[in-house]
Amino acid sequence: MTIELSPAPEARAGSLALPATPRVARTPERIADDAQALDVARRLAAQFAGDAVLRDRERRLPWPELDAFAASGLWTITVPRAYGGPGVSAGTLAEVTATISAADGSLGQIPQNHFYALEVLRVGGNAQQQRFFYDRVLAGERFGNALAEIGQKDFKRRTRLTRAQEGWRVDGRKFYCTGALYAHWIPTLVVAQEAGGDVEWLVFVPRDAPGVTVVDDWDGFGQRVTGSGSVQFEDVRVEPEWVVPFASSFQRPTTIGPLAQIMHAAIDLGQARGAFAAALEFVREHARPWIDAKVERAADDPLAIAQFGDLAARLRAAEALLRRAGRFVDAAQAASTEQSVAEASIAVAEARAATTTVSLDAGSRLFELAGTAATLDDLGLDRFWRNARTHTLHDPVRWKYHAIGNFYLNGTLPPRHGAL
Template sequence: MSDEAKVAAPASRPTGVPPVIGSHEEAIEVAGKLAAGFAVSASERDRGRELPWSEVEQFSQSGLWGVTVPREFGGPALDSKTVADIISTIGAADGSLSQIPQNHFYALEALRVGGSWEQKRFFYDRVLAGERFGNALAEIGNKDFKRRTSLRQENGDWIVNGRKFYCTGAIFAHWIPTLAIAQEGGKQVSYLVMIPRETEGVAVIDDWDGFGQRLTGSGSVTFDNARVEERWIIPFQASFDTATTIGPFAQLMHAAIDYGIGVGAHEEMKRFVRERARPWIDANVERASDDPLTVSAVGQVNVKLKAAGALLRRASRFVDDAQSTPTEAAVAAASVAVAEARILTTKAGLLAASKLFELSGTSATASELNLDRYWRNVRTHTLHDPVRWKYQAIGNYYLNERAPPRHGAI
């Protein structure tokens, strides 16, 4: 299929003004109700690769996508634990849906750290009005990890050119935060450019074909002489030249996605074992839920998930502390705490998704059940960055007192 045939139409304008969520408890109550509804059709959507347009609109109209907006700009300024709990709650129902707002929150954190007051006023107002942010950060085909998407000034206009991939949420977005490189004084300087989805020269291409997280809209975005306003250009490089929480906050959300999918897989496994699985013949019991080896394995997964959840909550506290006091030491401690959580949420999520089949038996592999979506989703998402490098960063921190690198992948 050609790129032209896959170009996605822009998202419609918000259907209303979302409410402002007032507390952590309210946010989790709202997320729980949404998750229960999303779970009903999650398997069907995944099987048919039906992009969740109405679910994303319902999700963002709930007010949950505005929980990090600071109070001085009309938001509730809820903490990192709230964001992580929202994501993991939705993730237990639908892993794809839990990943879609991740880059929205990431962009708002980059805005909080690097934006001017005027930029914050403008973009936070847009969020509170129900508009969504996606992303166009990553590029493929470059082993040096350098970005080639350019930002240049021509006859007084600012112009963006380039191609991005892994653009999670861009299909559903009203704004596409784009990492672009400008040449300044012989140096390359990076900016985050907030580009309206309907801008001429912008094409969002639905070409994501991963076997997991199939409904995240993580395809390509191309920019062909896309003209942008200067007020949409936010300094980005400076946010990594100094100690900020952009990286650990982003990674905390990734950990929450994996944890949520693992919880969903574990709940599905328990239901299947209780209702449909057969005990092994040597167990000499009537029900699979009384098979002693099954019971033991369920306990092991449960402990792993509980530990992962505890590290996730602990990491959120470190991120909150670093947001309020962004010193080198606080940001380094937050990055390490989040890396620890990411290791365990990766392992717990993968274990839960694998045990879903081991303990449920062959009948759980029936294609009509589509239970493999849990494993496909968590396996795909945990590949965002390698756990093996997190061990190295953690070891260096505790053994050699070396702060981890400042970028989005730690």
């Protein structure tokens, strides 16, 4: 299957005059099962890889690629079968994410919060909410996110949901809003006053609702076209039916956290694959052997061969840990208990530790093995390290090792939140 790329909207990165709401270019294809999802991902990745350097260098927002991505059906793959979707496994979701990320790390990350919102909906939404929003996804609509806030040293949310007779309103400002730029709905984490104090909810806010302003102000040196900038909410009216429980979904064992984290691990794994493949090609085709190696080709340098062997072994180990984590997440989704969710969280943390390390190392060793010629700007090979370094800062890997060690040494279950 080849998905045609539709023309992009006129607005470009760096221009804050963005389209009010992205259109749905085409009704998505229906993906039948895991095998088809993986096949479609491989075909799309081959298409997306061609202009990845150009998108990164020019910060060219990937509107046509996202339309093709959504039209392929891959944004529907976690919709349960009972609601008309393929309901693929967590391992398949992770492999799809890694496959796209190897071609373009930004494109691999953009739908991460789309799938996160679908998991929050699956866990905490009522049947009516699930039917409504699953149908929207099957029709081709995309979810972004407005979860994080900056400017404060704590992690308290200050974006508020106010309930009144004249309507429910959202006010606040968010940052790191990956996917919101390209979304039809922006799932937004808010606090609302309850009898016992503030309680967190997830509100699915229409992108074109009056009072919503999406600002393209993400200028990170990596993941440049994820659109992870700001969203402002000023007296935005929302319907009660768009409000889904959030805090209560972490008061009991659920797979929201492990599913979120396995996608992050998959993005990092994809970055590592992309860097490894680029290093192989450059050393085979372009690099010069070091004089002391006394060989004709850089690919015959015995020290370079050993370095590639080491990197390949650790890349395969990371892949194995990610597949293993997917099985634990699937088991926990099927039967969510304290133990099953904890085991899934730890398995995913182990995968994240491995994928974080290998993605950074692959991006760095690419240059060590390829040599100075690989640093030429028009090649864009630095994007692998920049993307990996930026994305792996999402949450600190040092706390993954702490959670893993505390679990095995002391039997301490990991905390339940979106970062584990």
